[in-house]
Every structure is written in C-alpha cells, then in structure tokens.
Amino acid sequence: MKTPKILLAGLAFFLVPTTADVEAEERAACAYDRNAILQLDPNMFDQDDKAGWRELANRDGCQAAAADAIALYIESHRETLVRQWQLPSFKWHEAQLRAMAGQVSQATRLMRQSIKPEKGPEGFEGWTDYALPWNQYVLATIAFLEGDMDALKEARDRLANSPMPPGFDTLDRSQVSVPPSWPLNLDVVDGLIACIGQPYQEAYGSAHCRDVGKQEARRKH
Known part of the structure; x- marks a missing residue:
C-alpha cells in the first residue's frame, strides 16, 4: 500500500531543520566555560592556541563567539589590561x-x-618606533574593510617607509619558525x-593574496 502524498509531505516538513534548530546547533558547537576562560591570565587568554579565545576561534563558524569571549574578558579585566597597556591588542583581536x-x-x-x-608607558623603550607603524597597519585594514583603495595604498606607503627600530635586526629569532x-x-x-573586495578572512589569511600582493609591490616599488 502506497503512503499518501500528503503524509509524505508532512514528514518532510518535520524533518527540515528550523532556523532555531540551526542556531541551537551553532551555539552548542561554540560553547565554552565562561568562568574558566575568565580565570586565565591575560597572556594565556590572548596567546595560547589551546586556551582562551584562540581555541574557540579555531572551531568552524565560531569567530563571532570568540569575539564575544574577548569582549567579555575585556569587560572583566579592563583595569588590568589598561594598566599593562594590553587593551589595544585585545581590541584588535576582537x-x-x-x-x-x-x-x-x-x-x-x-x-x-x-x-x-604615540607615547607609551614610562620605561618602555621603543614604544613609538613600533606604535606608529602599527597604527598604519590598523588604518590600512580599516581602509580595506571600507573598500577605500586610495586610503589603503596611502597607509601601505607610510608603513613601508617606517624606519626600522634600533636593535630590530639583532632580536633573538631562535624561538620563531618564521623570522619577522x-x-x-x-x-x-x-x-x-591584492584582494580588496574579497572577504576579510580570505584576504588576510590567504597565501595566494599575500604572494600576489608581494609580486605587485615588487613590480611597482
């Protein structure tokens, strides 16, 4: 005996995931222990690949959740981050x-x-030498996100012309796989x-974008 078409249609309806179902699955995939993450010291929370926000961000589709985790950490540790001059880098990663x-x-x-x-904490040698180029990198990224090629290229030129800080070429590079x-x-x-107009994740993380960009920079400069 054949199953009535109306019954099959009804079964198909109930098998299709709803928006609420999908959102619930996404929340479950990006779940984390808030109390545990807030107890991490700033360096571990920010830099450890197996703890803090990086472990969360490495899960597929969990970048927004990782950003929320950073915002939560900033809210809970703002005084410490301000005192240690770490707040800008935390804001950047978020x-x-x-x-x-x-x-x-x-x-x-x-x-x-x-x-x-421009002026960093007292006794922090070389702050300005690194802060000014950093700011050009930030402005270049903002220009990319806003689709402003002129501003992006201008920030790139200012970054490229940043003088090398004293002692940079003699820094210990033994602990890094790719020397800066x-x-x-x-x-x-x-x-x-090279990849303006593409999603930020692609343009930022793609080896192809960087290779093409490097080749174009060599040709023009």
Missing part, C-alpha cells in the same frame, strides 16, 4: 574576529580603538591590496 564573522561596522569601530598612543621582517605586517597589507 575586531579581526568580528571582521571575519562579517560584522564589519563593529570591526572598524574596534580597530579605531586599537590605535596606540621589517616593516611588520607589510606582507599582510600587500595581500589586502
């Missing part, structure tokens, strides 16, 4: 994650908050130029 999640307006707002003052070159993040910016 901004990057929001850009990757497609939250562009929130991302650019946070990126502007990650711009560093000066100016820092110039390869990233060249990749943003």
Whole structure:
C-alpha cells in the first residue's frame, strides 16, 4: 500500500531543520566555560592556541563567539589590561574576529580603538618606533574593510617607509619558525591590496593574496 502524498509531505516538513534548530546547533558547537576562560591570565587568554579565545576561534563558524569571549574578558579585566597597556591588542583581536564573522561596522569601530598612543608607558623603550607603524597597519585594514583603495595604498606607503627600530635586526629569532621582517605586517597589507573586495578572512589569511600582493609591490616599488 502506497503512503499518501500528503503524509509524505508532512514528514518532510518535520524533518527540515528550523532556523532555531540551526542556531541551537551553532551555539552548542561554540560553547565554552565562561568562568574558566575568565580565570586565565591575560597572556594565556590572548596567546595560547589551546586556551582562551584562540581555541574557540579555531572551531568552524565560531569567530563571532570568540569575539564575544574577548569582549567579555575585556569587560572583566579592563583595569588590568589598561594598566599593562594590553587593551589595544585585545581590541584588535576582537575586531579581526568580528571582521571575519562579517560584522564589519563593529570591526572598524574596534580597530579605531586599537590605535596606540604615540607615547607609551614610562620605561618602555621603543614604544613609538613600533606604535606608529602599527597604527598604519590598523588604518590600512580599516581602509580595506571600507573598500577605500586610495586610503589603503596611502597607509601601505607610510608603513613601508617606517624606519626600522634600533636593535630590530639583532632580536633573538631562535624561538620563531618564521623570522619577522621589517616593516611588520607589510606582507599582510600587500595581500589586502591584492584582494580588496574579497572577504576579510580570505584576504588576510590567504597565501595566494599575500604572494600576489608581494609580486605587485615588487613590480611597482
């Protein structure tokens, strides 16, 4: 005996996941222990790949949740982060994650908050030497997200012309797999130029974008 078509249609209806079902699955996939994450010290929360926001961000589709975790950590540890001059970098990482999640307006707002003052804490040698190039990197990224190629290229040129800080070429590079070159993040910016108009996650993380950007920079400069 054949099953009536109306019954089959009804079964199909009940088998189709609803928006609420999908959202519940996404929340479950991006769940984390808030109390445990807030007890981490700032360096572990920010830098450890197996703890803090990075472990969360490495899960598929969890960039927005990782950004929310950083915002929560900032709210709970603001005084410490301000005292240790770490707040701009935390804002930056939250901004990057929001850009990757497609939250562009929130991302650019946070990126502007990650711009560093020219004068750093007393006794912090070389702050200005690194802060000014960093700010050009931030401005270049904002220009990319806003689709402003002229501003992006201008920030790129200012970054490229940043003088190398004293002692940079003699820094201990034994603990890193890829030794840094000066100016820092110039390869990233060249990749943003090459792939402007593409999603930030692609333009930022793609080796292809950086290779094309590097080749274009060599040809033009």
